[in-house]
Amino acid sequence: MVTLRQLRYLTAISETRHFGRAAKLCHVTQPALSMQIQDLEHSLDVQLVERRRGSVALTAAGAEIADRASTILTAVADLENYASRDRPALVGPLRLGIIPSIAPYLLPRALPELHRLHPDLDLRIRETQTSALVDELAHGDLDLILAALPLGRPDFETLDAFQDRFLVARQAGSGRPGDERIDPASMASEHLLLLEEGHCLRDQALSVCSSLSPGTINAFGASSLSTVMHLVANGYGITLLPEMAADIEVTDRVELVRFTEPEPVRTIGLAWRRSSTRRADAQALAHLLREVRA
Amino acid sequence: MVTLRQLRYLTAISETRHFGRAAKLCHVTQPALSMQIQDLEHSLDVQLVERRRGSVALTAAGAEIADRASTILTAVADLENYASRDRPALVGPLRLGIIPSIAPYLLPRALPELHRLHPDLDLRIRETQTSALVDELAHGDLDLILAALPLGRPDFETLDAFQDRFLVARQAGSGRPGDERIDPASMASEHLLLLEEGHCLRDQALSVCSSLSPGTINAFGASSLSTVMHLVANGYGITLLPEMAADIEVTDRVELVRFTEPEPVRTIGLAWRRSSTRRADAQALAHLLREVRA
DNA sequence: CCGTCACGATCAGTTTATCTTATCGACATG
DNA sequence: CATGTCGATAAGATAAACTGATCGTGACGG
Known part of the structure; x- marks a missing residue:
């Protein structure tokens, strides 16, 4: 039987290409991770990882499965977040991506205000180009991105800010x-x-x-x-x-x-995964951005 | 930590609205299922099920979570099937949905041929209207549907048959x-x-x-x-x-x-979930359908 | 009003899954 | 040839999950 744990370990392998480091990433020891990967390979009856001298690589099937696993894990993470959907907005951790042609100009005005109004917000900001932000948002590495809309991604929901x-x-x-x-x-x-x-x-x-x-x-x-x-x-x-x-x-x-x-x-606006529950955060943030711009 | 097992049990509750029957559906005893549901409620910190006299009902959050759970479980099932992606087509179990304006006319000609050429195919046929077939395909209750295209579902892949x-x-x-x-x-x-x-x-x-x-x-x-x-x-x-x-x-x-x-x-054609691995089956089936029509 | 039933919760004990530590073996490298 | 790296394996400990028995509550019938 395939488990989420196995899928998590596989994505760690996919990211690190190394059993030891993958294990550290998952906060377990290397044998634990090795065994779970073996179990997964047996229950799927496919070799997922090529254990070669020097380095490991995913097989073609392994890469595909790791990709699907990553999607599934993101969906599970979104499900877990859904529970706290009606908590107050802009509280707790929020990973926000911003494009370079916005960040330096809006952040100096927005951050002090944001910190004043939402002291419990644990904001982590990532600045890079739209295409990277979009990938990271889709992958679940970001919660929200601030960019020029539209993004042309049907799996995202968006909100125009200004x-x-x-x-x-x-x-x-x-x-x-x-x-x-x-x-x-x-x-x-x-x-x-x-x-x-x-x-x-x-x-x-x-x-x-x-x-x-x-x-x-x-x-x-x-x-x-x-x-x-x-x-x-x-x-x-x-x-x-x-x-x-x-x-x-x-x-x-x-x-x-x-x-x-x-x-x-x-048009500058916010985008988040449809399956995530960040609309309230987006609305609060969009409102604040309009304020500081005025 | 949320597990697939918990999600499976929740969808069983969602389907049966009854702990005992849900447990039977999952081949476990009722206490095992009850405990997993409670664990899930605790780890999400949300009440999912209303235990009322006489019957159980899902809360609003429970219904939403169950829905997401079902999507996730379908994705996992498709991942599990992916392993056997390059097995020969039309072998093993295949749940095929067909609309009523096709089934009675095509099946008498197609079934004998199908059985002759693919004796190892374990075909289960469901006949109902398009909208029901589409829902069941999306939900993972069917593998393939034969209907009039287009269906307008971006999450499906399709193949025109004739x-x-x-x-x-x-x-x-x-x-x-x-x-x-x-x-x-x-x-x-x-x-x-x-x-x-x-x-x-x-x-x-x-x-x-x-x-x-x-x-x-x-x-x-x-x-x-x-x-x-x-x-x-x-x-x-x-x-x-x-x-x-x-x-x-x-x-x-x-x-x-x-x-x-x-x-x-x-246009009559076949459709399957993008995430499933039924293209080979669809191609083989479409070919056979064209043959028996000629 | 009480016995009975249906149903989900709880408890105790067992089985199964998963983890850790220690170690092995293969293959590099200096 | 000694040493280091890396993944596999083994043994034992720990945690998770399950079963079977039992409890408590509310519904129903006589």
């Missing part, structure tokens, strides 16, 4: 006086600086300026908005700046111009 | 000679006989004859095609007959007329 305008940032004094608004279509001739591949902000900026020919795009994307803005300040080009970053990234060597109506925006 | 033409069946001699084909739009004035609500064939017929006003539809749907055809034979109206039923349902008091091009068809 809209964030895109502005054009250019070197101070480089614009003709009097042109107060910029038409996205008119940006074709400018030198647009962008983040490197993988940042959703890059894709959003490109879709705002869809008329740009690929040749005018800076091939060497920067890895942080801060770097991009320093380039802008020194006249290397222009960029699209999310409004929420304006406070922090804008110096007096840079000026901001709004787009013509309808102004392009990105 | 197309089945719709024909018009009317009382013999009731048509004007020489009109060899019927235009779906021209059926507005006829008296269309249909199966009762819930049969997908009824909905398909209605969509073929979309121009029909609701008033001309027979309000008292029959519960079997056979009954409908007897009504047709006696001049009570006409009906749409799937071509595969023609052999069996058509007598010399009934005549069939084909529709004008493009002839309306239904």
Whole structure:
């Protein structure tokens, strides 16, 4: 009979590729884990692990089973959390993922408030790009992510927090006086600086300026908005700046111009696994985010 | 710590609403089951079952947890089956659901052949309407269903087996000679006989004859095609007959007329849970079904 | 009003599962 | 060839789970 314990041990093997370390991960001794894996192999009648000199590897079947096991364990974890579904929101551990184009600008304002209003919240923050956050959320390594929506994941539930305008940032004094608004279509001739591949902000900026020919795009994307803005300040080009970053990234060597109506925006919101029970947390957090932004 | 055993026992309670019978279902004694349920309630810190005089009922939380438990147990069962994924197809137990407008016409031809070619197949057939089959497949009570596609379930994988033409069946001699084909739009004035609500064939017929006003539809749907055809034979109206039923349902008091091009068809195919490992079975079965139809 | 029944809870004792510690054997590496 | 790493195995301890007997409560019938 397959047990959850066996599945847990198998996923530990899958993560560590090492019996000893997997055992430590599961807080048991190595023989205990070895035996459970053997039991699992016998009850499924398939070899799951290749014990080779030097290192272990999962067989094809082992990888597939480990993958399914991981899904099942996440479902069980969500079931366990469901019990405490009507506890007050924002209490206890919460693993929150945030994309890099939000975290540095929102956290300084949100964290003090969050700590003041919800002192019992044990927040663990992870900052990385959307695709990694999505994977980790699906896998159960995160409880909630804050990113630009939509994510296109039917297994997630989402909640819009607010809209964030895109502005054009250019070197101070480089614009003709009097042109107060910029038409996205008119940006074709400018030198647009962008983040490197993988940042959703890059894709959003490109879709705002869809008329740009690929040749005018800076091939060497920067890895942080801060770097991009320093380039802008020194006249290397222009960029699209999310409004929420304006406070922090804008110096007096840079000026901001709004787009013509309808102004392009990105929708910032929260997402969680449908099977998890984080709606209350998401709603409370979204409310707080709207507050600190105002 | 939640265990699969506890989840199994809970689903048994959910199905039987009775500790004793649930225990029998799980092949344990009642105290064993009672204790596991109590353990589960303690580890989730929620009351799952209301022990009332006379009968037991699940609490709201209990119902939700039982539902999740059932999903998890299905996933585990599929994981267990995955091990034997590359065994020969159509061997061992296979629970197959078939809709009523297919089963009586295809089974007489398919079953002998199936038995001849796959003597080791232990086939259990369930015949009921699509919606029930879909629920049972999702729940893990069936392995495969044969129905009119699409089913609109992203958690299912499907395989088209063949197309089945719709024909018009009317009382013999009731048509004007020489009109060899019927235009779906021209059926507005006829008296269309249909199966009762819930049969997908009824909905398909209605969509073929979309121009029909609701008033001309027979309000008292029959519960079997056979009954409908007897009504047709006696001049009570006409009906749409799937071509595969023609052999069996058509007598010399009934005549069939084909529709004008493009002839309306239904797509018959197989569906299984994405997480299960029934593609090989489905492919083999679809192949055999195409053979016996030819 | 009391005996009986149905049903879930509880208890005691046994069986089974799982764990730990100690050790083995195979294979590297210096 | 000594040493270290790693997974398997063995023996005994501990924990989990089960059975069979029994209890307590409420329903029902005479």
